[in-house]
Amino acid sequence: MSLLDVNHLDVRFALRNGDIQALRDVSFSLDRGERLGIVGESGAGKSVAAFSLLNLISKPGYIAGGSIRFDGQELIGQSERALRHIRGHRISMIFQDPMMTLNPVLSIGDQMVECLKAHRRISTHEARGIALHKLVQVQIPSPEARLDQYPHELSGGMRQRVIIAIALLLDPDIIIADEPTTALDVTIQAEIMALLLSLCEKHNVGLILITHDLGVVSQVTQRMLVMYAGRVIEEGPTREIINDPQHPYTQGLMNALPQMATPGSRLNQIPGSMPSLDNLPDGCAFHPRCHFAMRSDGQRRQACYEHVPGFVTSGNCRVACHMVSEMLGYERIPAEETTS
Structure with a gap:
């Protein structure tokens, strides 16, 4: 059994004009010690999927259906008290902006001690010892001095190292990293990702x-999910997807990398933009931007316009695409019958 199993997760936001479905039938798993990447454009549902694991979705968002099992325990429906034991203790999260995570009026040491004492019955002296050890682990210079400094006294890279140290404080089983290097320069990004790995x-x-950087995913993760408009559209071993993407959207993401363009020419891009979640097209959500939705004879590929694609197996990957289904000679599996 996997350490984490997510099956048919459905997340919605209740608005005046009706619910908006932010995640649709999302399923994936994570083994102990495994590294999983979730990629896609802004608005694809990556962060919502991550926040759902710990029920951190702010109202009017709510989990409408599905299952999230962690170490055999169902998390959906758990009390806030039970979830507090999981959050930070067994599943930690690293957010995009350290300054939004760290309290500006408390020293680094006070914040780390507070986190430890919230989950363990230990003295302040013991907690400071553990905090110091974690700062050493994340290679912060002069860790003793850093304990008494405030967030604004540290550089962006230092703050991110502190966040990683806090995430490791209670020796969690899983770390969720939501765009952990977005605000850092390229050199510091590489150092932080190498440290985390x-x-x-x-x-x-x-x-x-969780990231939009396919380069980082290829270097750090073993498996990856590609998300589009709230749905997983490709899943499999990272190396296999990077070397031979099957879904037209994944192919577009790969072709948009700067190194894929001829020097001096315009960068490749996926035409159009992701549809609004309250106005998704019928059929495959990607079909308005997909050149495979039209056949070579100029006729529409009707399935793309009329049916949500189910998953088919291609190599070691699962792909939700009618075009791939036809190429492999598979019959379309209705979306409601697909499983993880």
């Missing part, structure tokens, strides 16, 4: 990395 491997911690 090393720590996860050393302590056998599972990692869910």
Whole structure:
């Protein structure tokens, strides 16, 4: 059994004009010590999927259906008290902006001690010792001095290292990293990701990395999910997807990388933009931007316009695409019958 199993997750936001479905039938799993990447454009549902795991979705959002099982325990429907034992203790989260996570009026040491004492019955002296050890692990220079400093006294890279140290404080089983290097320059990004990878491997911690950077995903993760308009559209081993993407959207993401363009020419791009969740097209949500939705004879590929594609297996990957189904000679599996 996997450490984390997510099946048919459905997340909605209740608005005046009706519910908007932010996640549709999302399923994936994570083994102990495994590293999983979730990629896609802004608005694809990556962060909503991550926040759902710990029921951190703000109202009017709510989990409308599905199952989230962690170490055999169903998390959906758990009390706030039970979830507090899971959050930060067994599943930690690293957010995009350290300054939104760290309290500006408390020292780094006070915040780390507070986190430890919220979950363990230990003295302040013991908690400071553990906090110091974690700062050493994330390679912060002069860690003793950092304990008494405030967030504004540290650089962006230092703050992100502190956030990683806090995430590791209670020796979690899973770390969810939501765009952990967005605000950092390229050199610091590489250092932070190398550090996170090393720590996860050393302590056998599972990692869910949410990012739009396919380069980072290819270097850090073992498996990846590609999301579009609230739905997983491709899943499989990272190396296999990067080397041979099957879904037209994944192909578009790969072709949009700067190194894929001829020097001096315009960068490749996927035409159009992601549809609004309150106005999704019929059939495959990607079909308005997909050149495979039209056949070579100029006729519409009707299935793309009329039916939500189910998953088919291509190599070691699962792909939700009618075009791939036809190429492999598979019959379309209705979306409601697909499983993880």
